[in-house]
Amino acid sequence: MHKILYCCVLLFSILGYSQKKVLLTKFISDNINIDGKIDENIWKSAPIATDFIMFQPDNGKPIPENKRTEVKLLYDNDAIYVAALMYDNEPKKILKEITQRDNNGTSDLFGVFINGFNDGQQDFQFYVSASDGQADCIVTDSNGEDYSWDAVWKSKAVITDFGWVVEMRIPYAALRFSSENKQKWGLNFFREIKRDKHKYTWNFIDSKLGTFTQQTGVLEGIENIKTPTRLFLLPYSSFYVNASKGQKTYGTLKRGLDIKYGINDAFTLDMILIPDFGQTKYDDKILNLGPFEQQFNENRPFFTEGTDLFSKGNLLYSRRIGGSPSNYPTASSTETIIDNPASVNLINALKISGRTKDGLGIGILNAVTEKTYATIQNNNTGEIRREVVEPYANYNVLVLDQRFHKNSSVSFINTNVTRNGSFRDANVSALVWDLNTTKNTYNLSGNLKYSYINDTEDKKGVFYSLNFGETSGKYRYSFGTEGVSKDFNSNDLGINFETNYYNFYANTNYRILNSTKHFNSFNVNLNMYSQFQKETGKIQGNNINFNINASNKKNHSYGLNMSANPLESYDYYESRTANRFLIFPKRIGTNMYFSSNYNNKFAMDVSTSFTKLSESGRSSYGVSLGPRYRFSDKFSLVYNFNFFRQNNNKGFVDSIDEDQNAATPNAIIFANRNVLTYSNTLSGKYSLNSKMTFNIALRQYWSYAENKNFLSLEQNGRLADYMNYTQNKNSSFYSWNADLSYSWWFAPGSQVSVLYRNNAANFERDINKDFGKNVTNLLTNDQLKHVFSISVRYFIDYNSAKNIF
Numbered sequence: 001m002h003k004i005l006y007c008c009v010l011l012f013s014i015l016g017y018s019q020k021k022v023l024l025t026k027f028i029s030d031n032i033n034i035d036g037k038i039d040e041n042i043w044k045s046a047p048i049a050t051d052f053i054m055f056q057p058d059n060g061k062p063i064p065e066n067k068r069t070e071v072k073l074l075y076d077n078d079a080i081y082v083a084a085l086m087y088d089n090e091p092k093k094i095l096k097e098i099t100q101r102d103n104n105g106t107s108d109l110f111g112v113f114i115n116g117f118n119d120g121q122q123d124f125q126f127y128v129s130a131s132d133g134q135a136d137c138i139v140t141d142s143n144g145e146d147y148s149w150d151a152v153w154k155s156k157a158v159i160t161d162f163g164w165v166v167e168m169r170i171p172y173a174a175l176r177f178s179s180e181n182k183q184k185w186g187l188n189f190f191r192e193i194k195r196d197k198h199k200y201t202w203n204f205i206d207s208k209l210g211t212f213t214q215q216t217g218v219l220e221g222i223e224n225i226k227t228p229t230r231l232f233l234l235p236y237s238s239f240y241v242n243a244s245k246g247q248k249t250y251g252t253l254k255r256g257l258d259i260k261y262g263i264n265d266a267f268t269l270d271m272i273l274i275p276d277f278g279q280t281k282y283d284d285k286i287l288n289l290g291p292f293e294q295q296f297n298e299n300r301p302f303f304t305e306g307t308d309l310f311s312k313g314n315l316l317y318s319r320r321i322g323g324s325p326s327n328y329p330t331a332s333s334t335e336t337i338i339d340n341p342a343s344v345n346l347i348n349a350l351k352i353s354g355r356t357k358d359g360l361g362i363g364i365l366n367a368v369t370e371k372t373y374a375t376i377q378n379n380n381t382g383e384i385r386r387e388v389v390e391p392y393a394n395y396n397v398l399v400l401d402q403r404f405h406k407n408s409s410v411s412f413i414n415t416n417v418t419r420n421g422s423f424r425d426a427n428v429s430a431l432v433w434d435l436n437t438t439k440n441t442y443n444l445s446g447n448l449k450y451s452y453i454n455d456t457e458d459k460k461g462v463f464y465s466l467n468f469g470e471t472s473g474k475y476r477y478s479f480g481t482e483g484v485s486k487d488f489n490s491n492d493l494g495i496n497f498e499t500n501y502y503n504f505y506a507n508t509n510y511r512i513l514n515s516t517k518h519f520n521s522f523n524v525n526l527n528m529y530s531q532f533q534k535e536t537g538k539i540q541g542n543n544i545n546f547n548i549n550a551s552n553k554k555n556h557s558y559g560l561n562m563s564a565n566p567l568e569s570y571d572y573y574e575s576r577t578a579n580r581f582l583i584f585p586k587r588i589g590t591n592m593y594f595s596s597n598y599n600n601k602f603a604m605d606v607s608t609s610f611t612k613l614s615e616s617g618r619s620s621y622g623v624s625l626g627p628r629y630r631f632s633d634k635f636s637l638v639y640n641f642n643f644f645r646q647n648n649n650k651g652f653v654d655s656i657d658e659d660q661n662a663a664t665p666n667a668i669i670f671a672n673r674n675v676l677t678y679s680n681t682l683s684g685k686y687s688l689n690s691k692m693t694f695n696i697a698l699r700q701y702w703s704y705a706e707n708k709n710f711l712s713l714e715q716n717g718r719l720a721d722y723m724n725y726t727q728n729k730n731s732s733f734y735s736w737n738a739d740l741s742y743s744w745w746f747a748p749g750s751q752v753s754v755l756y757r758n759n760a761a762n763f764e765r766d767i768n769k770d771f772g773k774n775v776t777n778l779l780t781n782d783q784l785k786h787v788f789s790i791s792v793r794y795f796i797d798y799n800s801a802k803n804i805f
Contacts (some may be wrong), residue, residue, distance in 0.1 A: 010677065021217035023049045023187060025073045028081075032074070036158035036167045038083045038236040044589025046072035046083070049189060049217075052200040059207040063191075063200050064330065067163075069379055071189045071202065075222050077800070079171040084110050088163035095194040095599065096130040096159065097633045098687035099262065100695070100743060101183070102147045104186035106599055107131050108194045110157075110166045111141075114214060115358060116177025116184030116405035120214035120406035122308070124151070124175055127720045128166045131770040132157040133690040140308050141211050142218060142434060145530040148304035151750040152232075152795060166513070173228045174801060179358050187219035195599055197520070197555045201479070207513050210471030211440045214406055218643060231798035238276050238791040245782050258302075267354030272302050275346050279741075279755050279791055287703035287733035291573040292497045295319075309353050309363035310398045313413040313430040314449055316397055316416040318494035320417075321367045322346040325390035326424060327493075331372035337595065344390045346370075346710070355403075359421050361411075363399035371420070388623050391420035395493055413550035417492040423456040426492035430463075441472045446480075451489050453787050461488025461499070464546040474513060482666050486534065498573065501540055503531040515553070522550040531569075538581070555597040564588045568614075575668050575713055582650075582670075582711060583717035601630045605640075637684040646675040650711065650719060653729040668713040677703040691746070697739040702774050704732040704767045727763045736778040749795025757787045 017538060046621045049071040054061040060122040063069060066089035074081045085109070088094055099105035108130040113123045124144070127135040134155055137147040151174035153605070158165045177183060178322050193299040202218035235257050243249040256274035263269055281299045289295045296319050298304050303318040310316050324343055349367035356362075372390040377383070390679045401411040411432040418425050430449040430773065436442070446466035453459045462485045470479025483502035511523035524547075533543035547561040565588075570581040589611030596603045605626035612619045622644035654669040682698040707730055712722040742754040760778040 006512075019674060021049070021205075021750055023047060023071065023073060023217065023219050023781040025075055025080075025219060025221040027221075028074045028076050032081050032169070034154045034156050034169050036156035036165050038085075038165060038167055041265055042074065043072060043083055044180065049202050052189070052191060052202055053204045055190075055199045055201050055205045055207070057198070058519040059514050059516075060204065062640040067193065069189070069200065069202075073187075074220065075225070075227060078228070079169050079697075080222075082112055082166070082168040082170070084166040084168075084191075086165070086190070088162045088193070091159065091161060093164050094130050094159060094164060094196055097636070098690055099129070099133055099628065100136045100685065100687065100693040101745065102150075104129055104133065104135055105131075105636075106194060107133065108164065109192040111189040111190035112168065113171070113186075114170075114175060114219075115189060115213065115216060116175050116183070117186050117355075118185065118216075118218065119147050119357075119359065119403070120187040120211075120216070121186075121359070121403055122484075122500055123213050123216070124134055125170065125190075126151070126170055127190075127305075128155045128168060129690075130157055130159065130164050131690060138306065138308065139213060142409075143308050143311060145280065146305075146307055148301065149306055150558060150749075160217060171228070171799075172225065172795065173230045173232075173262075174419045175228065176266060176354070179227055180246050181224055183219075183222035183225065185219040186216040187299050190214040190488045197597075197599070202678065208472050208474075208485070209440045210436075210443070211407060213441070224243045227262075228799055229261070230268065232260040232615075232749075233257040233798075234260070235796070235797040236276060236793040238278060238789060240278055240360075241788040242786070243736055244785040252778070253699050258627070263352070263354070267352060267355050270302065270305075270351040270353075272349050275302065275349065276791070278787075278789055281697075282699075282737045282739065282757070282759065284699065284701070285733075285735060285761065286701065287677070287705070287731060289731065290654070293495075294590040295495055302351075304549050306353055308353070309361050309401055310351075310365055310397055310403060311412045312399055313432045313449065315413055315415050315428055315430055315449070315490055315494045316365075317493065318604060319446045320491075320493050320495075321349070322394050325372055325374075326393075326419070327389045329376060331376050333432070334379050335376050337374060337519075338377050338381055338384075340389065341372050341374065344369045344372045344393075346784070355401075359403035361399065361401035361403065361694065363397070363401070365395075366399040367395045369395070385511060393417060393419045395422075396783045397493070401728055405436075405438065407438075408442055415490070424492070426489070427452045428490045428494065434469070439472070441470060442465075443469050443471045443478075445544065449488070449490070451487075453487075453489050453492075459487040461485045463488045463490075463496075469507075474509075476509055477506070477508040479504075481505070483757055498540075500534045501531050501573070502534055503541070505529045516554060519549045520553060520555065521777055522548075524548050524685075533570060533581075535570060536570075539567055540572065541565075541569050550732075554769050555599065557593075557595040559593050560590070561592070562588075570717060576652055577655060577668055578669060580713065580716045585618070587611055589620075598628070603628050609644075614649075615648065618650075620644070620649075621645040634688070635684075637682065637688045640679075642677070642679045644677045648708075649673050649675050649700055649705075651705070653710070654725070654727065656725075659714040667722070669713040669722060670713055670719055671705075671707040671729060672709050673705045673707045675703070675705045677701075692744045693742070695739070695741045695743070697737075697741075699735075700775055701736075702732075702771070704730070704769075706767055711744075730765050730767050732764045732767045733761070733772075734774045734778065735759070736775070736784075747795065749797075751791075751793050753789075753791045753793075755787070755789045757785045757789075759785045 052063040059245035063719045068087045071084045097105040109410045111127040113125050123139040137145045138149045154169040193202045205215045213744040238254045240252045245327045252275045259271040261269040277300045283296045291390045298318050315471045338724045352364040371392050373386040374389045396416045405410045413430045415428045428451045432447040435444045449463040451461045467480030470476050481504050484499045486500040487774040508529045509525040527545040545563045549559040570586045571584045572581045574582045591609035593607035595605045607624045610621045626640040628638040653671045656667045658667050669720045680700045684696045710722045711719040737759045740756045744752045761784040
């Protein structure tokens, strides 16, 4: 009887929460002090949002009475105010790790989700942790959470004898909404009880549906507010001290200004004048033996913030802006290149982005880089000359994204790179669509891209894709195809490796939507993929993949992946020669991982992999270990060790002309080699409070490829022994990076950053297998480069400044 009664209560709760809840707010003229006490009289008469319901893991289950949550919201002419009471029957067990901004760590969490246009397209999310930390992000269903977006707002969290309390002030300048007299906003509240890993929302989020932002409640009652002047200035000053062997220690003072201006209620202008990216995280460089460049993460804040529009069509790889020069200097046999810059300086950049009330999103990105020279010396006369390796260049991106029915969009994207003078120009355009049924059960997506390169020889190319899938329920599937013509090239402002192919793929998967007796989450996926060379029809890739991912009732996660390439494939890239291919063998592999609950003071990540290929003695295997320990709410360390070995790997090393009259290299040399990779990383933080944090990040990396014998690539794609090659083509790359930093948010939006960095790297043909020496050889004054920097950024809000003056 009790079970039947409980099921009835649960059913009616779910039915009730499936309707959009409405919270009615009220205007205030009283001052509210953001101190976490909620003792102003005006709070007593504010309507309450309560009856939270679980999002994960038991989707649809009401929150227990002893953990009930009550939220109130008020507004004035400048901001909204939020007060939240999170009850907890065991307040001493509330997790409250102190972390830096936008990193919630192991801490209970409260969040406010706001959509000022109530169009189900984009949420502005503001989080406060039980340790009084802040995080904020922009969320869309297509791109997920973008934590690179930062707003300036106030909050205070306080632990009490009944649970914990949050008080927030979010200024209108941090939001986007229309200029209508009566506002109607999308609204949701979020709470995570970290020790249980239970997540709750005020308005029910049904996990059967493939959308999050369209399942918000509604905020009513805001009237006659004005969209504020959104003008923010961020002046900065940075001082750098650089030191290394053979170079006199020198200091550099930099000054600059970032500007953010709200053109109207929907569109924002971002500008950087005299940019400074000196404190950006270092790149994790590797020994790259493959035919394609290494792709790096974008760590520069200007290019990571607000990526929703600019990521449409996957045409923008922002590391191209200020990246390597597009040309290599020419030097005669009597000349030496003594300086060839690895990157091009950025002069300035701007972004305009936003969306109208009719759903039209517009994004414009423009950047200008400076003219860059290489320095070349004549060996006989000593004469120095300079050669342009990158002229003045203009990078431009335009995005038009029309959303409709709250869950679908059609976009036009254009990227353009114009280089001064006779240097190469590039233009790429794309039409992208993402169409969903009204109930978000099925999706049809795809794109059509066209590239035009204006160089010594003009080239035009096409890329297309089409995908259909079911996106709701326990059982889901998708299938699709894509094709790329031979001359498609988006690499001047994007990144694209393979061309001249078409493929077909399919996926089917199953997931649980509510926890079971043994699992909090469980999903199974089956993926199939095949790729064909466009002109010959030869199979370039084939794969069948099966994987399981789960978390148990103790919140430990684990997974199993099995993958097979059942057919030989034709690799048209490893040879580095047009129209030549290497036959890649069949293979089968597996990998497993385990990740223990991060709520525990000690946690461990473990993963292993093994792959066997259909060639004698050819295989690979690897292991990764990642212990982490939280000494206290202030101090934690995370260590990670990775080892990976490839036995009898076959790879390109050289191409030579045995026949001097041949138009193309007639001997393509491969090596049969063993490749070993080791890496060790250590990261840690010590937080004095939610505003001050010390961080450490160390990375040691070593990878080498030892050639056993040489082979020549035959016309049929097979490899044969080659005895006439005697050059040393072994490769050994080892590197060291260390960052020690201090960050202090001394005022809203304002930060002092102090950084000490040292790094060293070396590439050699002779392999020294003494692991210790490969590390210690870099940790000397002969090898290390040192940088010490102090940067101060101060946030100025026009609305506050005008009141002062």
